[in-house]
Amino acid sequence: MTRTGPGPAGAPAAAPAGDAPTGAAAGPGWPAIEPLLRAAADEHWLARAVADLGLDRVAEVVVEELAVRCDPVPVDGAAHLAFELTSGGERACRLLTVDRDGLTSKRDGWQAAPVRITHDAVDLLRGLYGPGTDRRTSRRVTTCAELNALGPAPGGLTAIVRERQRLAVAVQAVVAACQRHPVDLGGLSTRFGSDKWADLHWYTQHYERHFARFRNAPVRVLEIGIGGYDAPDQGGASLRMWQRYFPAGLVLGLDIVPKPGVRGPRIATAVGDQGDPGLLDDLGRRFGPFDIVIDDGSHLNAHVRASFTALFPHVRPGGLYVVEDLQTAYWPGYGGTVGPVAGPGTSVGLLKQLVDGLHHREWVPPAAAPGPSYADRHAVALTIYHNLAFVEKGVNSEEGAPDFIDRGWSAPPA
Ligand SMILES: C[S@@+](CC[C@H](N)C(=O)[O-])C[C@H]1O[C@@H](n2cnc3c(N)ncnc32)[C@H](O)[C@@H]1O
Structure with a gap:
């Protein structure tokens, strides 16, 4: 990760690679x-x-x-x-x-x-x-x-x-x-120019449903994919939308292209590749834990999976990890599967795997060493809409069904 450029007046003009993302103020994050x-x-x-x-x-x-x-x-x-x-x-x-x-x-x-x-x-x-x-x-x-x-x-x-x-x-x-008001997220999306509503997608209705409980809390939001692609001064529509929607929220955007032109008092940006787990882990350590992570980046299936694995540990218990644009699970140009069943290497394959992991206490035989994965132990709910998924983080520790219930299976003799 490198700093993407100078902050506004009062902030230092530049910082060495590996320093904080840019924000409205100097120093790491949002110091003022x-x-x-x-x-x-x-x-x-x-x-x-x-x-x-x-x-x-x-x-x-x-x-x-x-x-x-x-x-x-x-x-x-x-x-x-x-x-x-x-x-x-x-x-x-x-x-x-x-x-x-x-x-x-x-x-x-x-x-x-x-x-x-x-x-x-x-x-x-x-x-x-x-x-x-x-x-x-x-x-x-x-x-x-x-x-x-x-x-x-x-x-x-x-x-x-x-x-x-x-x-x-x-x-x-x-x-x-100076006062708080209810806001219409779809209206904010179109006003700031994001495609999350009334354009390519119809996502904000689902975001409103899942984010309502966070709205007035001092949340930390990370969105992968700032928008504007190769243009450094373009993009930031959804970051501005989240900054307005969460009145006490801090919003961090990650993009593979530096975005020095995307600024706001509660917005910071970082540059890096979402396919790089080390970079994501570093971002999580320095600026997490996040209440919400949204993946709206490359939508390459390998990237979606790598980003989830690296960043889910940096989501706060009770927080949400959101994956947009699941359609690429069916598009070979993005590493998706041709045909009606998305394969295990896709974003939809990841979600199917999480459904299995959610039920790891019910597996027969029980999970073999080293046991269920981190995601299996911490994904507690999944909600999937057309092209959009919400994974809720928590402690997936409910007991499985008691042993006296016949599963129609017994361990083979050693
Ligand atoms: C669909 S746009 C994001 C739109 C934005 N979230 C919004 O709603 O306004 C996708 C962005 O992901 C960025 N991107 C593409 N590949 C990436 C990668 N490997 N890592 C990080 N960002 C990437 C692109 O540069 C582009 O700006």
């Missing part, structure tokens, strides 16, 4: 945001994390997060707002610009903005990253004196009302970005 995510369950821990990081750096993290969560707004031109974070006696301000492309921020120019939105830093962070989906953060919205004092002018009252409405749309978009 991780302490805030870890502390988000408790106001006291959060206050300490804010003090450790410094309010200015926290403001940078927050406005990057708002840019992820703010939907484009139907305003004419751009609306400018001041955004103020307070903590104790300190404050940090940014100028937010909201338009049809979404939200961007600047350090300067906030003093002249016609509206100011003020939040307590700890309260807002708790709402953004903490537990509880219905938590509402408190805020103060202040309209500047000049705007309040405007009297009938060239354009008349109508022009004033129209300007205030334009600002109200922008304020609403920022306030909404």
Whole structure:
């Protein structure tokens, strides 16, 4: 694995091969945001994390997060707002610009903005990253004196009302970005340009069903296959979709092509071949354990099997390993089998093997030395849809049927 390129402003421009994936911040993983995510369950821990990081750096993290969560707004031109974070006696301000492309921020120019939105830093962070989906953060919205004092002018009252409405749309978009909302994963997929819904595939309905329990948790997600193939600045659609879907999630993408252009405050990327078990194990050790691993890479059957073997041990108990595009199990160009029965070397062959392994306690004779495999002992449930499989990790230790039940088999005499 090598680092794929420089992070955004503030991050070191490059790191030697073998270093961390790129992220929004310097150092391994997501150093600025991780302490805030870890502390988000408790106001006291959060206050300490804010003090450790410094309010200015926290403001940078927050406005990057708002840019992820703010939907484009139907305003004419751009609306400018001041955004103020307070903590104790300190404050940090940014100028937010909201338009049809979404939200961007600047350090300067906030003093002249016609509206100011003020939040307590700890309260807002708790709402953004903490537990509880219905938590509402408190805020103060202040309209500047000049705007309040405007009297009938060239354009008349109508022009004033129209300007205030334009600002109200922008304020609403920022306030909404500060709260949690239910999201439609299919809508996010099409919006960011992934083929997981209404395009080549119809996967997001299944993802919503299986990922709902993780949605508000501080999950770690690894997806193999960032997208965009040979173009370093293309791809990242599904990583952006997961970053938005999991409000407290950290998202790592792996691709065989470096992807320095794919960035986000909770996105990191790594470059490497999913057919290399050593590289995957290394990735798992450094950035796992993962709550969710998704294989949307080469879809070569040998790669799908090698990646599962290397990465399943790095999935957290209770987590999920997902394999997309099972159709290649039937395509010889991908190492699949011609005909209606996918062979043992295919992705579907792997899933059939996992069904057998799930029942290893029932085998007669019992599993021979060295015993059932790691996957046999840890895959506890399988759900298979058209072209898409979910493997749940756990401890597959339920006892087999008791010995007094006649299996119609007895061990041959020694
Ligand atoms: C279908 S695209 C991923 C799309 C993306 N997950 C999405 O939904 O937006 C597949 C990606 O896998 C990458 N890929 C191909 N072979 C690979 C390999 N051996 N290891 C890692 N990535 C690979 C390609 O470069 C390509 O960008």
